[in-house]
Amino acid sequence: MRGPERPDEQPPDANALAFLTRPGLTRLWTAARTRLERNGLQPVGTVKLEHLDAQEREALSLLLARPITGFTATIRLPDLDTRLRASAVGQGLASTLEVLGPPLTDRRAVRDAAAAERARVWSTARAEREATSLAAQPWAAQWLEEIRRGGTLARQDPHTATTVVTQAVQTLAALFPGTDPRPTRATWGRGELATRATGSAHGLDDGTLLSRLVLRGIALAHGVEFPADAPARRALWRMASVIPDEVSSTVLTYALRPTGDTWREAALCERADHHMETHLTLRELRELRLEMLPRTRVHVCENPRVVEAAADAGDSTAPLVCTSGSATTVVLTLLDTLAAAGCTFAYHGDFDWPGIALANRITRRYGAEPWRMRAADYEYLATRTQVHGTPQIALTGTPAEAVWDAELAPTMKALGIALHEEAALDLLLEDLG
Structure with a gap:
């Protein structure tokens, strides 16, 4: 808190303080504080108070030693400062305001x-x-x-x-x-x-x-x-x-058979022949020659379990790429490369709102076809889980409209059930076989 403005200034006594804290003066002190903080703490300029009530007019009249009779009053701060010093308050406007409230902030100095x-x-x-x-x-x-x-x-x-x-x-x-x-x-x-x-x-x-x-x-x-x-x-x-770091993030793939003639493409084809999944890094994608047979249809899934099940089945031959729940840079880099090679895409993911949002992103970017991802597919799977007595997961979160099927989001809202990709696993494996 600031000290007295002059050595002879003393804090107001109890009676003066009681007068200064009257409710009728509250708006004056608030307006004066705002003006001083803008003026480098100097008592210059005026403040204007409007819509004065009887209590305020009385308090201002006593403070200023002049009658305030209207509903508006304009108070010159230099005059108010002089009046406070000459009155029982005994100190200037800035010191008075600091007694009545928190320390003043010189906003000009702060700026x-x-x-x-x-x-x-x-x-x-x-x-x-x-x-x-x-x-x-x-x-x-x-x-x-x-x-x-x-x-x-x-x-x-x-x-x-x-x-x-x-x-x-x-x-x-x-x-x-x-x-x-x-x-x-x-x-x-x-x-x-x-x-x-x-x-x-x-x-x-x-x-x-x-x-x-x-x-x-x-x-x-x-x-x-x-x-x-x-x-x-x-x-x-x-x-x-x-x-950049090009080895820590990977994209999970299965049955990719590029037609390139280096050892890298040969290794990928050999893993596909042995029904083995493959994790590819960005570094590998920069070196691979991912030419594919014309119009190769690549299936894209959201959950790694689909890839695992396809590899375990042993008879799945369709190329498969997994987003692992989000389309990271390495996933998009692979899909961009395959798209540039002339591949087409079919997409399946979770029937929940984040799953629909991810599917929208893939569909918009690559023109992917829905892979058992229409309203009828969702309705069938929901009914099947109910018939089998499968515990239901409530559909929560912010709804997302499916860009490929206007009926899907309303159907999901109506049934209110979230279905993870594993609920359709047998059907997906049938398509991949």
Whole structure:
């Protein structure tokens, strides 16, 4: 709390405090507090009070030592400050307000301090850029200016903003040590590069603020658009000779028989011949030549149990890809490659709202046909589980309309039963056989 405004100011006595806290003065103190906090805590300007009631008019008349008779009053803050000092209150407006409520906040000073902090962030960033190889990069100044205008760093606290932009400058300087945007080092592992910049192998993981800033710099250096999805982000990293993690995520497949003539395609075909499922990494997908027979129909399922059952059956020959509950980058990369090779798709997933949402995504992206995923299929399976006495799972969550069948969502809402893919397993295996 602020001390007295002048050495001779003393806190108001009990009688004066009782008068100041009268309900009729509440609106005055609120309005005066707002005005002072905007004015650098100086008692200047006026406040206007409207729709005054009798209690307020009486209290204001006593405080200001002049009659307030109308329903509106305009009070000059310098006059109010002088009146308070000369009265039994014995102190100025700012000190009075702090006695009556919480400490005043000099909002102008707060804004000025925040602006100064933001200015220091960018002066530090520019100095860091000038101290590295980015000083010679023609795009680097534009990169920093775009980041500043974008406002993302302004929403961070100054320490975080300074740390992240400094790390971004250092990371880009490591990737572009000269004036040529082409990399001079063979490759960086993304985890290795992140460790160098942040101390953590996850510092440049997808979705982090640092990775977004660095990718924006790489895009400017190469004159390309900022990537809109995960595959495009991976491609941009590789453009800067940075290899993302391409081995930890896999896509589960069965009976893929590509016609390529390298050992990789031969190994995939041999596993299919022996009814063995195969997990493919992004690294393998970049090397595989996934040419397929013309118009090969690939079945896509949501749950790994379908793949396991198809492999156990031993007579399933139809190519099968499993999303494992979500269409991750590695899943979409495989399906994109198969689509480019001329394959068509049939999709089956869970009859619940997340399952419908995932099916919508696959259907829209690849024009996939529904595979036992229409309203009649759902109704049949629901009836069968009821006849067999199978415990029912309530359908919960946000409904999703199926883009391939307008009747499916209303039917699911009417029956209110969620059906996982395993409920149709025998029918799916029959189709794959």
